[in-house]
Amino acid sequence: MHEVARDPVVIVEDDTSMSVALGRILRLGGYRSRAFASAEAFLASEAAGDAACLVLDVELGGMTGFELYEHLSATGPARPVIFMSGLDNAASRRRAAAAGAVVFLAKPFSGRSLLDAVQRALVEAHAGANPPVAP
Numbered sequence: 001m002h003e004v005a006r007d008p009v010v011i012v013e014d015d016t017s018m019s020v021a022l023g024r025i026l027r028l029g030g031y032r033s034r035a036f037a038s039a040e041a042f043l044a045s046e047a048a049g050d051a052a053c054l055v056l057d058v059e060l061g062g063m064t065g066f067e068l069y070e071h072l073s074a075t076g077p078a079r080p081v082i083f084m085s086g087l088d089n090a091a092s093r094r095r096a097a098a099a100g101a102v103v104f105l106a107k108p109f110s111g112r113s114l115l116d117a118v119q120r121a122l123v124e125a126h127a128g129a130n131p132p133v134a135p
Contacts (some may be wrong), residue, residue, distance in 0.1 A: 007052035008032040009118055012068060013084075014060050018107075020057065025111040031118060037061035037075050042105075048072060051079050053121045055114070058085035058092055069099055080121035083108070 009031050013019040019035045033053040036042040054072075056065035061108055063071070069081050079081075083096040088106035096104040102124060103117040 007050045008034045008047070009055060010042065010047055010051040010054045011035040011055045012037075012060065012065060013055075013057045014038060014041055015057075017072055018057075022114065025114055026118065029115040029118070030109075034113035038064070042068065043071070052120055053125070054079050054081045054082060055118070056083055058083055058096075059087065066099060073099075080125045081112065082114075082117045082121060 005072070009026055011019055011022050011026075011033055013022060013035065014037050016102050019037070023033045023035050034047050035075075036045065036046075036047070039118060040062055042048065054069065058065045060068075065083055065085075069083075072079065078100070081099065081101050082105060083099070083101050084105040084107060085092055086107040093104050102121040103113075105113060105117060
């Protein structure tokens with residue numbers, strides 16, 4: 001079993017049903033989570049400093065998941081990030097890798113894939129390593 005993070009896994013996903021499902025999967029896996037429907041809602045909260053790991057949808061209304069992560073990286077300590085998208089293409093995978101993503105998950109993905117990605121992100125963050133995903 002994994003070591004449970006003290007801080008929550010933050011989900012930024014504009015599809016409510018997907019966000020709820022991700023939260024349930026994380027809870028069943030033993031993680032706490034907080035969900036936001038947009039990058040802007042997340043930035044308006046005080047959750048950025050408390051995130052153990054970020055799970056960001058690439059295609060959000062307004063600021064994209066990539067833009068959100070670039071903003072967070074420029075304004076504070078880097079957090080491990082997992083990008084997810086319903087549009088699995090080489091450009092998105094390259095951009096995720098360039099951002100230092102632990103994993104790029106193409107929707108639909110299994111609950112096990114999410115839990116494995118979060119565990120990997122937390123282990124690598126704890127070890128001080130965050131090697132990028134292969135494009």
